[in-house]
Amino acid sequence: MRKLQHNAVLARTIRNQVLWTRLGSRLGLPVAWVTSGSPVELVLAAGFIPFYPENHAAICAAREMSQGLAEHTEGRGYSRDLCSYARVDLGAQWTGRTPLGRLVPPDLVLVSNNICGTVQNWFRLTAEHFRVPMFFLDTPFHDGPPTDGDVAYVREQLVAMAPEISRVGWRRITEDRLRKVTERSREALELWARVLETASRRPAPFTSFDAFVHMAPIVSMRGTRRCVAYYRGLLEELRRRADRGDSAIPEERARVVWDNIAIWPAHKQLKKLFERHRVALVSDTYTSAWTVEHLDPKDPFTGLAKAYTDILLIHGVAHRVEVLTRMIQRFGAQGFVLHSNRSCKRYSLGQYGVRQVVTARTGVPGVVIEADMADPRAVSMEHLEQRLVPFFESLGAGT
Amino acid sequence: MGWERLLEVARDPVANIRARVEREGRPLAIAMSSYVPLEVLDAFGCSAVRWGPVCEDFPRADGVMQAYACSFIRSALEMLLSRNLPARLVATASGCDVITAVPGMLSVARPDLATAHLRLPIRVDGAPARQQAVRALVAFCEEVRERLGAPLDLNRLDQAARIRQEVRSRIAACFAGLASGTFSAVPAYGAALAAQSMAPEEWLAAFPGASALPSGDGVPVLLSGETVPSLEVIEELQSLGLRIVADDTNTAAREASRRVHLEASDLVEAIAVSLADRPWHSPERLVPDRPAAVAARAREAGARAAILLHQKFCDPCAFEAPGLAAALREVGIPSLVLELDRQRGLTGGQRTRVQTLLESLP
Ligand code: SF4
């Protein structure tokens, strides 16, 4: 079980990204705070440096800073039942405390509700705090495929906001620029999909525990050349590992897939728990939440409208069932784990039904674990072990 | 008849819905959101009701939905799973992350039940949002038609839109009367709660008028929140020495504020626009100046305090609460959040907090 060499590249890439954001802002480049599901291609085309508060909240959680920051937000009257990413990031904004040393303030915020209803409130507060404009892309939730009307609505908004964003940026968004950025996004997303696909090899050279951290560039740097180069390198390494038969898990005995965001406060312990039981977490719905098929450099606005009305969390239960079923079959999983994440209602509500239908369709059992992605007060390692160990044993995996 | 009937329905909406379905013999359509226009469901030949009541125990709902969803939705699920009501169609509209999960959950837990989802815009500013509202309502009608196998009757729609508007106008008049003291809260909320489940014709026949029920004494307050879970809550609040003079709940003034341009050439379009242009939106829509507008309304009505009646786990309310409290404070109105979970009335602790608030007023 050899460590990924690309872990060091990731650390360097993130460090450089932080430095670049700081430097760029000092040099007068505008900064846009964006949600993970918003069309970052627009702000990139206008010359902004994007910053992802969701990513930032995950980093705070991984560095054990999330509780204090969340408590600060709660102290201002915001309920503990709200999304912990929002509570953590708002806490960082309001206190100035961050593991990144310093937060670079935004010149605008760009939000899309294609992931949840939380972000419109969270980013409104951010926009108010920094006194900057908020651009909101309203994307209708749907259980089936998006209708032509939905796509038209989203496209209209994108076209309308482009000149406004250009005004705050340092260059105009032109179709040509948008095309270039979209092409890079598409390329990075394709590479990322291939990276994730390597876990279908036996033994898996890479697991979702790796994917949870290596997804950072696809979230925060898609649309850039650096992002493409990063995933090209990672893919090469994983292919070499797979060809050599290097396994991410010693003596892989079972394979499972995961639904929902990682549990950052217990990330390392969970990874160890899976390793101890020789269970490879081969795929998940979180790191593969974007689709590339719609991004169309020839008609970038329509392509963006389609792509951003077709990401995982804009869909309901039926879609999740499809995704998990495909994943289980593609990756040869013997089980699936549903993280019932009390912070994220959009992701979690409906999982009981998902478990039932996926098991009926695939014959593969699933287990629901209760936790939270960033609030350590809602994560109990004891509960996780109590749920997961018997589940692993039932799959024929054990210490 | 009269108030007696309206209050009776308000106190036991489920019994009334059951009796109504039996009497009317039409498919029961339950709207889970105030953004689902009941007149459209009427025009599909349904007995259309809006879900409102909250129960205290959800053994079946707990099996299909996590405990960190609001009691309002879990109560509705409980009722649907227990088959306590002969529902044929459940209609939802875009809004919070809980309501959007409902059709998917039902597709597994009650596959025999038809669902339809209205993809209304969350933004409410300008032409694109209105256009999307129109497209969404047209698609919704198509979905309902497919699910029920019945066409939208345009004559009936015209009638239903008029009569539903009449009901909303009268409810709005009751609430307008709260501020002037010509009307009191229990009948006003009784009227609003009863309208959720009664046939509009029956409601109009029973409604005795929006005057001559003067309110008693008490500290004037604003009541804000998504859903008023029961008439008991209002009675309890009044018994603590307050007098509701302004309302900002989905159960009452917000929903009642919607107006359809009844003379429009395309009524479906006019209804869609009325949803996007509702004067009093809920916090799950993107209405940046909502807190200031609510505070202004409270001041105008002479409120001296405000009660924010929230469902636990309701994200839109929880996000809005600090900003709304600040906006109210700015106009000199202190407020109190009461979070309701699995309860139709107030807890002892909540009653004490209300009393403390009232006693602390200058
Ligand atoms: S974790 Fe869920 S609720 Fe929070 S911002 Fe992400 S999608 Fe929204």
Ligand code: SF4
């Ligand atoms: S808006 Fe609040 S009360 Fe209404 S359904 Fe959503 S979570 Fe429940």
